[in-house]
Amino acid sequence: MSFELPKLPYAYDALEPFLDEQTMHIHHQNHHATYISKLNNAIKGTEFENIDIPTLLGKLYKTPKKIRGTLRNSGGGHINHSLFWKMMSPQGGGAPNGELATAIDREFGDFKHFQKTFCEIALAHSGSGWAWLVQKLDAKLHIYSTPNQDNPFMQTGDMPLLGLDLWEHAY
Numbered sequence: 001m002s003f004e005l006p007k008l009p010y011a012y013d014a015l016e017p018f019l020d021e022q023t024m025h026i027h028h029q030n031h032h033a034t035y036i037s038k039l040n041n042a043i044k045g046t047e048f049e050n051i052d053i054p055t056l057l058g059k060l061y062k063t064p065k066k067i068r069g070t071l072r073n074s075g076g077g078h079i080n081h082s083l084f085w086k087m088m089s090p091q092g093g094g095a096p097n098g099e100l101a102t103a104i105d106r107e108f109g110d111f112k113h114f115q116k117t118f119c120e121i122a123l124a125h126s127g128s129g130w131a132w133l134v135q136k137l138d139a140k141l142h143i144y145s146t147p148n149q150d151n152p153f154m155q156t157g158d159m160p161l162l163g164l165d166l167w168e169h170a171y
């Protein structure tokens with residue numbers, strides 16, 4: 001089995017004026033597609049051919065050193081962008097409701113304070129990477145950033161709820 005580029009769930013120009021059509025084309029068809037082809041080349045003929053990416057990244061340190069760097073960067077790049085396309089929406093935005101709203105209020109005081117904290121952590125990140133809202137194993141919410149294409153799946157039990165691409169090509 002090899003990984004395939006998932007279709008964008010909206011048109012390339014659907015996120016304008018926030019993300020322009022050309023940026024979305026480059027980001028999806030060049031960057032994301034490149035992560036996938038590098039990942040597929042690295043796992044060809046290995047025991048990792050049929051693994052899902054979160055599982056693979058959860059045991060990254062047990063993978064062969066020869067392909068570990070590629071699994072980390074291209075496997076990470078693939079899952080991060082697959083999540084990112086679905087986290088954005090032309091009809092999205094605004095405060096959440098239900099259990100997530102309750103958890104955000106409990107952890108951050110209120111939604112406005114959550115937004116402020118998330119922005120601060122994203123802006124404080126030096127170099128390329130991602131900002132994340134994650135749910136820990138104890139169900140608590142945390143915000144942190146990761147370098148390059150690293151992500152919460154590399155930290156046992158962390159589940160990403162929201163990710164923001166901090167690479168220069170993302171905006």
Ligand code: MN3
Nearest residue numbers: 031165167170
């Ligand atoms: Mn990107």
